Amino acid sequence: MRSNRLAIVGAGPSCTYVLDRLAATAQAATTPLSLDIHIFDRAGQFGAGQVHSSEQPVTSFLNRIVGQVAFAADESVVGAGPLLPKEDRPTLLDWCRARFEETGDPVFDLAAEDWPKRYVHGLALADQFRRYVRMLRQVPGVEVHLHHREVTDLQERSDGSLAVIAGDGEHVLDADHVLMLTGHSSNDPARYPRQAAWARFTERHQAAFVPSAYPLEDAFEPGQASPGSTVGCVGMGLTGIDVILHLTEGRGGVFEERPDGTLSYRASGQEPDSIVMFSRAGLFTFARPYNAKERDPERLEHRGVFLVEDAVHRLRRSAGRPVTIGGAEQRQLDFRDHVFPVIVLEMACLYYSTLLGADFGRCLEAAARPEYEAFLADGGRGAPSDDSVRRLLAPVEACVDEAAQTLDAVLAGTLALAAAKEREWDAEAALRRFLDVVFGPEQAAGLVARIDDPALFAAGIAAAESPWRHPKSVGAQWFSWERSVRPIDRGSFSTPGEYRAAMLDFLDLDHRWAAQDNLSNPAKAAADGVWRDLRGVLAAAVDFGGLHAASHRDFLDVFMRHHNRLCNGAALEVMEKIRALIQHGLVDVSAGPEAEVELDASSGRFVVRGGVTGAELPVDILVDSRVHPFDAENDVLPIYPNLLRRGLVRKWRNPGVGEPDFAPGGLDLTEDFHPVRADGEVDRRLTLLGPPSEGVMFFQLGALRPNQNHHVMQDILCWMREFWGQDGTAADTVGERITTGV
Structure with a gap:
């Protein structure tokens, strides 16, 4: 009997959640399985993915309290099917408490209402990923292969499978099912007029342009954003806040508590001279309240x-x-x-x-x-x-x-x-x-x-x-x-x-x-x-x-x-640091609302001009400090442009009636996350969760929450029911148990 081959592209948090369900249901199968799972991750960050990498700067915080993060389905998830034993599905809070007992490291000493460092979340995700892989490999008939490689293309094969093509053009395998869990990417700045103009300006002048802040540890070249320079951040949301802390606390600066409980900042001397923050509204995201x-x-x-x-x-x-x-x-x-x-x-x-x-x-x-x-x-x-x-x-x-x-x-x-x-x-x-x-x-x-x-x-x-x-x-x-x-x-x-x-x-x-x-x-x-x-x-x-x-x-x-x-703002602790940096004078918010970027050829620098305040702030390095919206056609990575070119997917369009159509950038997907091809047919071999659905659906990303029947897990179960149902080796057992919730 030929193995059913599953290719999972992207090994971040969603992949970890998927492996929980695969491990639990495979262990519960009462008929023989023949399943060959291949997991691809371009960064090799299995379990965490690049965004939640354990190697990212220690200054970045997760945007959710530790008590609101899980890695597996629990009793609240409707139709989850078999659950793993509780000891095999700790929440992030459970995991941190256990790690603190093992190590005594205060970074893990967290209460439910505390905000964890993002890299801590990454460590826990990677640990759970490894646990689920071990479980799957112990199930007879199940194999799991990890590929530290970028998937750049999928091609149709004559037998109905999909050929998985790696970055060097190698045909790695033919898959019966492909689950795309690629997470956040960024877009090619050359395809957006404003960003393209900024990039062209830096080709002729001394100024620098960083089109995407992530991965943050690689955003700046050696010597960039150093003392004597001014950094400008387009966007004052969570990404901009990450950039601020990376260039201050991440450069050795220290926050010290004053007698009144507020913070002051003691510079290390390694920071840029100034970080100019600006946006259309001129506002940071508001502080998340104590929950x-x-x-x-x-x-x-x-x-x-x-x-x-x-x-x-x-x-x-x-x-x-x-x-x-x-x-x-x-x-x-x-x-x-x-x-x-x-x-x-x-x-x-x-x-x-x-x-x-x-x-x-x-x-x-x-x-x-x-x-x-x-x-x-x-x-x-x-x-x-x-x-x-x-x-x-x-x-x-x-x-x-x-x-x-x-x-x-x-x-x-x-x-x-x-x-x-x-x-x-x-x-x-x-x-x-x-x-x-x-x-x-x-x-x-x-x-x-x-x-x-x-x-x-x-x-x-x-x-x-x-x-x-x-x-x-x-x-x-x-x-x-x-x-x-x-x-x-x-x-x-x-x-x-x-x-x-x-x-x-x-x-x-x-x-x-x-x-x-x-x-x-x-x-x-x-x-x-x-x-x-x-x-x-x-x-x-x-x-x-x-x-x-x-x-x-x-x-x-x-x-x-x-x-x-x-x-969707940052933690209180984070926003108190931002306030301290403004008071210190290192972070400059004086551009105010309606700020714009101008190109000053005479100085070779960007200039941020405040539309209301009249501020004129020269900038040496301009950072697009926003999370890019998903745009399949303009993605900086090749996989989605290639899928579009092959007609395996198409962009979703909201048809205008007496007005232009609107194409947000995401893919045309069914309610069960299968793509509609260029010819209008639905391709059930391929499932896409997360950012590719942006536009046709609203707010599809988010860390899994415990005790919430969370939508992220329900989306995964939607895929799981169909996957096991199409897998003839276990359709009568696993698929039925997921569907009935037994």
Whole structure:
């Protein structure tokens, strides 16, 4: 019996998760197996992949707390099938605790809410990968081969298999199934006008251009970004933050704690003179809040009240524009006009429920429900987004206005609490919650003790200080979407120095809010609860052409930036370092919003010019410090351009109706992740998970989470069921057990 040959291209985290499922199900098979697994990784970083390599700079942090990372399916995963014994599927937290006991190395001494170094995650991934490979090799009839080689092409063979071609053109093997897990790559700068112009400029002048920051350890040539030079970073997100820490702490600089708990920076002398950070918004991603939900995610993660999948379906019926995509009819929405108003409503209600308590939140829901139902039924009547937002918020704001008048009078001592209780909502409960949020439980308890004496209570409020810089009145804490995404008032600065001061003030405020946590701080609760916890609803609105072409472009260009800034930021520890580096003067944020890069031929340098602040900042080395979106046609590696050329895959297009089509760059994939070929046929020999689905699907990457029935594992199971079903050696046992969850 010929072995069923599986080729896995890319050996990063997703490959590790796949091997967990293959090991568990292969061990459970009750009929003979004949499976030949070949795993290819161009960097040779088996288990971790290049992005999570254990060899990367120690200054880079994983963007998730240690308690939220797993490597294997667990009891929460619906339809997972056989699970490995618990000792063979530790979470990252379990793995770190065991490693700390073995080594005593403090880098592994982590609590569930701590942020691990990214290389630590890489070490754990590689360890789990090796464990799963050993298990598979112990199963009779299963072979596993590891290839430290780049796969550059796939070719069709006459027997229906796919020839796997390595970087030197060698035909390595013929595979019955190919699973592409290539992860993040980068794009050829020569194919993008702005980046191409920057690259051409450096060919004629002394300035340097780094088109992609990753892998960070190889981003700069020896002698680059050295003392006497200025580095400019296009992008202030997580990649830009990685670059900053690599060029400062990674060069021997030290962060020291001041008596007040903040950090200062002591330079090593090996850093560049300045690191200029700039972007369209002029903002870093916001600090991730302390995750108070981690103690009981099932109970504490936010469940949508208004932003639910049923609302998306109803809006499609009332306002969706019919279009045919891939032979099927879809009713497309406008994200800004149809979905966004509901997002703002959900955020506002969660914000005020956090500020004034669950009972008040229920009153808000009741008040908002009639207009919300009408909006779903009429699809907004063609009104622009701003009008629909005002329409949905009007009942909420009327309730909050009444609460503010009542509670602020009590806080000021002009209204006794007994008189305030004559409301539809529990005024005392709302007041107590407000005091807890603004002052913290200890101060709040002291204030509540004075609550029956209006004058004494008001004096206590006047004397108290909020550790989180919250205003001491309800009326001063109005929810505003605009303020959520643009927290630095455009009217508060006009010069580089004023913007720097405003940025430092915001970083202080954001740090305090993040430290308060995602259940107690209204702004962090609203951002985290909607844009993170309800990400599945956003996917239901966006996936497979759920938005019309122009709106889809708008979603990726505008709203994904908001998503990343609001809920996908860096750890508190990291952002405190960034603040210290700005205060030190090494990191320069004075360009502010709307900054642009200009080419100065006279000096041979780039110049970053602030569109609002008027800053003019010469730069020697320009770094594109953003994660490149997947673009199959323009990928810097050859595999996807070659697959396109052969017609094995095609790019997905959102068809425009009276407008241009929109092609985000990702591939045309079915819901079970098989590519649609150039001839329109689905190729079930080939499965692609992760970045290649960007565009046709929303937010497909992410580390596996424990106890979450996580979407990453569900995507893998989708492939697994079909793979075992097509493998005639075990179709009657393994495939059935995965499908039934036994």
